[in-house]
Amino acid sequence: xxxxxxxxxxxxxxxxxxxxxxxxxxxxxxxxxxxxxxxxxxxxxxxxxxxxxxxxxxxxxxxxxxxxxxxxxxxxxxxxxxxxxxxxxxxxxxxxxxxxxxxxxxxxxxxxxxxxxxxxxxxxxxxxxxxxxxxxxxxxxxxxxxxxxxxxxxxxxxxxxxxxxxxxxxxxxxxxxxxxxxxxxxxxxxxxxxxxxxxxxxxxxxxxxxxxxxxxxxxxxxxxxxxxxxxxxxxxxxxxxxxxxxxxxxxxxxxxxxxxxxx
Amino acid sequence: xxxxxxxxxxxxxxxxxxxxxxxxxxxxxxxxxxxxxxxxxxxxxxxxxxxxxxxxxxxxxxxxxxxxxxxxxxxxxxxxxxxxxxxxxxxxxxxxxxxxxxxxxxxxxxxxxxxxxxxxxxxxxxxxxxxxxxxxxxxxxxxxxxxxxxxxxxxxxxxxxxxxxxxxxxxxxxxxxxxxxxxxxxxxxxxxxxxxxxxxxxxxxxxxxxxxxxxxxxxxxxxxxxxxxxxxxxxxxxxxxxxxxxxxxxxxxxxxxxxxxxxxxxxxxxxxxxxxxxxxxxxx
Numbered sequence: 132x133x134x135x136x137x138x139x140x141x142x143x144x145x146x147x148x149x150x151x152x153x154x155x156x157x158x159x160x161x162x163x164x165x166x167x168x169x170x171x172x173x174x175x176x177x178x179x180x181x182x183x184x185x186x187x188x189x190x191x192x193x194x195x196x197x198x199x200x201x202x203x204x205x206x207x208x209x210x211x212x213x214x215x216x217x218x219x220x221x222x223x224x225x226x227x228x229x230x231x232x233x234x235x236x237x238x239x240x241x242x243x244x245x246x247x248x249x250x251x252x253x254x255x256x257x258x259x260x261x262x263x264x265x266x267x268x269x270x271x272x273x274x275x276x277x278x279x280x281x282x283x284x285x286x287x288x289x290x291x292x293x294x295x296x297x298x299x300x301x302x303x304x305x306x307x308x309x310x311x312x313x314x315x316x317x318x319x320x321x322x323x324x325x326x327x328x329x330x331x332x333x334x335x336x337x338x339x340x341x342x343x344x345x346x347x348x349x350x351x352x353x354x355x356x357x358x359x360x361x362x363x364x365x366x367x368x369x370x371x372x373x374x375x376x377x378x379x380x381x382x383x384x385x386x387x388x389x390x391x392x393x394x
Numbered sequence: 395x396x397x398x399x400x401x402x403x404x405x406x407x408x409x410x411x412x413x414x415x416x417x418x419x420x421x422x423x424x425x426x427x428x429x430x431x432x433x434x435x436x437x438x439x440x441x442x443x444x445x446x447x448x449x450x451x452x453x454x455x456x457x458x459x460x461x462x463x464x465x466x467x468x469x470x471x472x473x474x475x476x477x478x479x480x481x482x483x484x485x486x487x488x489x490x491x492x493x494x495x496x497x498x499x500x501x502x503x504x505x506x507x508x509x510x511x512x513x514x515x516x517x518x519x520x521x522x523x524x525x526x527x528x529x530x531x532x533x534x535x536x537x538x539x540x541x542x543x544x545x546x547x548x549x550x551x552x553x554x555x556x557x558x559x560x561x562x563x564x565x566x567x568x569x570x571x572x573x574x575x576x577x578x579x580x581x582x583x584x585x586x587x588x589x590x591x592x593x594x595x596x597x598x599x600x601x602x603x604x605x606x607x608x609x610x611x612x613x614x615x616x617x618x619x620x621x622x623x624x625x626x627x628x629x630x631x632x633x634x635x636x637x638x639x640x641x642x643x644x645x646x647x648x649x650x651x652x653x654x655x656x657x658x659x660x661x662x663x664x665x666x667x668x669x670x671x672x673x674x675x676x677x678x
Contacts, residue, residue: 137484138484140481141480141481141484141485142481142485144477144478144480144481145478145481145482145485145493148474148477148478148481148497148554148558149496149497151474151551151554152497152500152551152554152555153500154515155508155511155512155514155515155551156500156503156507156508156511158511158514158515158521159507159510159511159514162514169519170514170517170519170520170521170524171519171524210406211406211407211410212407214403214404214406214407215403215404215406215407215408217395217403218399218400218401218402218403218404218405218407219400219404221395221396221397221399221400221403222397222400223397232408232411232415232416233411235411235415236411236415238605238608238656238660239415239419239653239656240608240609240611240612240613240629240652240656241612242612242613242614242629242632242633242649242652243419243422243612243632243649243652243653244415244418244419246422246632246636246645246646246649247415247418247419247421247422247649248414248418249636250418250421250422250425250642250646251414251417251418251421254421266414267414269410269414270410270411270414270415273407273410273411277407292395302395302399305395306395310395324502327502327503328502330504331503331504331505331506333505333506333615334614334615338636350504350506353504353506353507353510354506354615357506357509357510357513357619358618358619361513361514361517361520365510366514369504369507369510369511372503372504372507373503373504373507376502376503376504377499377503380499380502380503384495
């Protein structure tokens, strides 16, 4: 097989894998514009399912809750994650235990963290709701923010911090006027990643939301809907949620070459 | 901003992680040693019964079944993911960042929706049936959804991007001269792949495989949606202990077993990574 032949085989593999990855989601997006709403037949282009969504109070309520949780957990985790990244990178000695603790929230199965937090909150008699979901989301979000900011700190020139101190700037001034502006793109990239992760997170929210429907989030609403099979409304909702993720992740990737694709 | 500020900077996040990760996980381990109360609560008397029950044939069987499904999903994801990573790494350099980004993008989008997409594909009158009908297929649609195959497909679909990423990194970092040298010394493409490329990228495969296996064996969404409750995986049993059966101590013991499996695999992977790093170091 010559060089050209090899290249064609490689191109074919890339094509097949991308077809596998993208056909199922594309079908959902396409169906959301199908007037009949079912995969059995295409009955014409329509945006009526988006209209139905906007008229569905349950979904709007859940979307509102998701937005509150995502914004709050992103804010807290961005601050804590950035400080953590700075602290870890400033340390001279690298500890395995510390690394493991920071890495753990990214790899621990959701169901384990979910039931651990459920037991923890119940034993402490904490009333669960949006605040407990937010606290839980900060746990994994801060790990992701930290890893994005740490990646940026690997190429950070610490001598500008010394220069700032030599010129008489206080620690606080140095932080806000020197360190923060340089890290801003990475921090924003981390925040965007945290936001999408929180918007999409289901299992932990499901276990830490408490009883009743008042603190139901969008993924919880989606789960209860798709358990009963294919509904046209879900296709429209899925398309909106996917679009939000794609926009946030593309922005995140542009801001920091390493946020979505760590190297 | 000097090393002496390090602790103060890390403190808020470490307090958060300790309070909401370390303590709750410790609590889960502790809960496993208590008895279930008559009305579902927890009775604080020490017992090993919950852990003994984990090894009961019924639950050990579910563990094995979960491991089997997770193992098969891991095997497929690693083969397909490695091929994809290899193909992306052989594309022109300027295409690679975009291709990699597109390969990872689905991974960061909503897990439920990605799983739901397979319900649309596999449902009785779903897309695959429609495609078959176009090809002239008549008669009763095959039942593809709510099968083991559906669950494995869903797991592979959801975790494939991570394997591509994990395998791509070592492939691209590999010195191309090694492959050329192998060829110059008379090795064929297959020998070069098996004796040169594969050994220097095996830690990427290991990282990808551990990740897929750990997330698959404890998965509860995919078996619930694509398996339709026809068969249980360990994640579904844990879920049931906490939300329906109300046997928290037993659910905790099952989770502890899951954590133990996860930690063992991660430690093995770290050991393997250290060994490859050392060997590469010696070679270089």
